[in-house]
Amino acid sequence: MTQAVAGPPAAVPDERLARESPLRRLLRRPEFGALLGAVAVFVFFSLVADAFLQADSFSTVLYASSTFGIMAVGVSLLMIGGEFDLSAGVMVTTAALVATLVSYQLTLNLWVGVAISLVVTLAIGALNGLLYIRTGLPSFIVTLATFFMLAGANLGVTKAVTGNVASDSVRDMDGFESARKVFASDVDVGGVNVKITVFWWLLFVGIATWILLRTRAGNWIFAVGGAAGSARAVGVPVARTKIGLFMGVAFCGWFSGMHLVFAFATVQSGEGVGNEFNYIICAVIGGCLLTGGYGSAIGAAIGAFIFGMVNKGIVYAEWNPDWFRFFLGAMLLIATVVNLIVRRRVERSA
Amino acid sequence: MLAVAGMLALGACSSSGGKKGEEKATGGNGPRLKIAMVTHSAPGDTFWDIVQKGAKAAAAKDNVQFLYSADPDGGKQAQLVQTAIDQKVDGIIVTLAKPDAMKDVLARATAAKIPVVSINSGAEDSAKLGALAHFGQDESIAGEAAGTELAKIGVKKALCVVHEQGNVGLESRCAGAKKTFSGQLQNLYVQGSDMPQVKSSITAKLQSDKGIDGILTLGAPFAATAVDSVKETSSKAKVATFDLNKDLIASIKSGDIQFAVDQQPYLQGYEAVDELWLYKTNGNVLGGGRPVLTGPAIVTKDNAASLEGFAVRGTR
Numbered sequence A: 001m002t003q004a005v006a007g008p009p010a011a012v013p014d015e016r017l018a019r020e021s022p023l024r025r026l027l028r029r030p031e032f033g034a035l036l037g038a039v040a041v042f043v044f045f046s047l048v049a050d051a052f053l054q055a056d057s058f059s060t061v062l063y064a065s066s067t068f069g070i071m072a073v074g075v076s077l078l079m080i081g082g083e084f085d086l087s088a089g090v091m092v093t094t095a096a097l098v099a100t101l102v103s104y105q106l107t108l109n110l111w112v113g114v115a116i117s118l119v120v121t122l123a124i125g126a127l128n129g130l131l132y133i134r135t136g137l138p139s140f141i142v143t144l145a146t147f148f149m150l151a152g153a154n155l156g157v158t159k160a161v162t163g164n165v166a167s168d169s170v171r172d173m174d175g176f177e178s179a180r181k182v183f184a185s186d187v188d189v190g191g192v193n194v195k196i197t198v199f200w201w202l203l204f205v206g207i208a209t210w211i212l213l214r215t216r217a218g219n220w221i222f223a224v225g226g227a228a229g230s231a232r233a234v235g236v237p238v239a240r241t242k243i244g245l246f247m248g249v250a251f252c253g254w255f256s257g258m259h260l261v262f263a264f265a266t267v268q269s270g271e272g273v274g275n276e277f278n279y280i281i282c283a284v285i286g287g288c289l290l291t292g293g294y295g296s297a298i299g300a301a302i303g304a305f306i307f308g309m310v311n312k313g314i315v316y317a318e319w320n321p322d323w324f325r326f327f328l329g330a331m332l333l334i335a336t337v338v339n340l341i342v343r344r345r346v347e348r349s350a
Numbered sequence B: 001m002l003a004v005a006g007m008l009a010l011g012a013c014s015s016s017g018g019k020k021g022e023e024k025a026t027g028g029n030g031p032r033l034k035i036a037m038v039t040h041s042a043p044g045d046t047f048w049d050i051v052q053k054g055a056k057a058a059a060a061k062d063n064v065q066f067l068y069s070a071d072p073d074g075g076k077q078a079q080l081v082q083t084a085i086d087q088k089v090d091g092i093i094v095t096l097a098k099p100d101a102m103k104d105v106l107a108r109a110t111a112a113k114i115p116v117v118s119i120n121s122g123a124e125d126s127a128k129l130g131a132l133a134h135f136g137q138d139e140s141i142a143g144e145a146a147g148t149e150l151a152k153i154g155v156k157k158a159l160c161v162v163h164e165q166g167n168v169g170l171e172s173r174c175a176g177a178k179k180t181f182s183g184q185l186q187n188l189y190v191q192g193s194d195m196p197q198v199k200s201s202i203t204a205k206l207q208s209d210k211g212i213d214g215i216l217t218l219g220a221p222f223a224a225t226a227v228d229s230v231k232e233t234s235s236k237a238k239v240a241t242f243d244l245n246k247d248l249i250a251s252i253k254s255g256d257i258q259f260a261v262d263q264q265p266y267l268q269g270y271e272a273v274d275e276l277w278l279y280k281t282n283g284n285v286l287g288g289g290r291p292v293l294t295g296p297a298i299v300t301k302d303n304a305a306s307l308e309g310f311a312v313r314g315t316r
Helices: A002-006 A013-017 A022-028 A032-048 A055-080 A088-105 A110-135 A139-162 A176-183 A196-214 A216-226 A228-233 A238-264 A275-285 A297-316 A321-349 B002-016 B018-024 B046-062 B074-086 B099-111 B139-152 B168-180 B195-208 B220-232 B246-254 B265-282 B301-312
Strands: A186-189 A192-195 B033-039 B064-070 B091-095 B116-119 B133-136 B157-162 B184-189 B214-217 B238-242 B257-262 B297-299
Touching: A022 A032, A032 A297, A032 A321, A055 A088, A055 A192, A055 A196, A055 A216, A055 A238, A055 A275, A055 A297, A055 B074, A088 A110, A088 A139, A088 A238, A088 A275, A110 A139, A110 A176, A110 A238, A176 A196, A176 A238, A186 A196, A192 A196, A196 A216, A196 A238, A196 A297, A216 A228, A216 A238, A228 A238, A238 B074, A238 B099, A275 A297, A275 A321, A297 A321, A297 B074, B033 B046, B033 B074, B033 B265, B046 B064, B046 B220, B046 B265, B064 B074, B064 B265, B074 B091, B074 B099, B091 B099, B091 B265, B099 B116, B116 B265, B133 B265, B139 B168, B139 B214, B139 B238, B139 B257, B157 B168, B157 B195, B168 B184, B184 B195, B195 B220, B214 B220, B220 B238, B220 B246, B220 B257, B246 B257, B246 B301, B297 B301
Parallel strands: B033 B064, B033 B091, B091 B116, B116 B133, B157 B184, B157 B214, B214 B238, B238 B257
Antiparallel strands: A186 A192, B257 B297
């Protein structure tokens, strides 16, 4: 199933049985184009930015990449499953606000807030999925609605509860220090401080890759993204798979939200808007197709890494930051074109 | 001594001229310093352009390499400060619109022995977060000045248009204005990076509440938009604003806008760079641990003409 949907349509069925050379196999991977891009960007900034190659700077780049990358894990799986989640950006803020507001207002241990936030965020993800399944509207529209609702609720609830537009600081509350260790601490790697989010990111990418390539659920994800109708016909639980994918995004949103809480102690209710596109960009640079059915979690991770390198590399290179988004757009264009060319080449020679 | 150094720098600049002079200026008798400014500005904001002009003027005079970066998102702004630390700059200038987000990264700057100066918003947090000095306007005092002025021009029911949600400084402006304003003042939140949206929000508010007779915007570009909305809805609301630019001066002269509360952004950029240079070359600290106020300076029809030249140049 995976091969038939994920790979190029095979003209002759026997081809699938033929052995491929390792090089061809590498070229066929969805993340190959992104990998080329990452190497190019890395070499480029190593040459133009003096500070880029220092260990401290590289740690900063990895941190920036991880904050995009953790969300890109959930978002890429969802995109392989053929759907979008435009509420992903503000959902991070929602998760963070729920944890801080609940803990602060009820004077609870922060871990209780963390748990409640997980339940609420997963419920929002499930709601996104259910709305999509029940209404049959494109996920683009459904999650656009939840995006606005969450953005409004973030401000409305925060303002109503605290009287301000930001949540109260939870820095001195019980559980802050222990939760900070989990969500926002520094890890000393050979004298360089690396943010713990980097390790969580790698772990999530590993888990997602395992799910995609080694489990039945992974086959279902490719199947529902490639051709939902045929997938249903052969007995794939389409509704369950898609709802699960939306909840996967919500889980990543919850984790990112917890990082915000324990890194900064207060949460600004208006933040997160616009980030949803950054996550999608990471997934697309990494080889996910907008049409679904094709892509990988590792690719999205490489996409996030490219995004992080460009994001901070421009600063290290001491360029005019006014041009940042221009460069970002150019990167996106180049990355997708490279992907396209690589895929066409492989298809033609297959 | 410093005056002499400054004059030497100016002398060097004018004799060789322009860009060239900037490159080889010898303002400081020592190695060229590198100073980074990290703000919470959205891209392409007039106010921050004026701050940068002030900073660049001081940088040219002091032989400083000036780096600028900005991100409205608190977490990302903190990351940008981290990149400045990674670059081993000689001084960092930050805004503290979201002080909690900046706490840890500023502690790392202090640990790396990089002096920090804060500008614009966040006067109350500046010293706590380890900054040497703060250059800005006390937003509450400025708000109070605006409230008094609004009452003086006969407004009874006014809007306070907040264009950057979650910015503590903007909130205290409205709160300050509320304190001294004799009438009723309510906040309206708009998305400052999207001007059509700002306009439609203000228009909708004016249409739904005919009793509004005053609008206080918190940034110069929004005042012009508010004037448009007022004209469109043929409302009688009088518009007043914080901050200044060249179009605004013309509007004040023509009477479309009643007054502007200027916090002199040029000074904030200029003084911040100059203070870091003074600190690095002579150990000086301005303000004695208290914020150095750069405003409020009220601009009305009476003094608008005298400032027009500076505003046209984009430095006022």
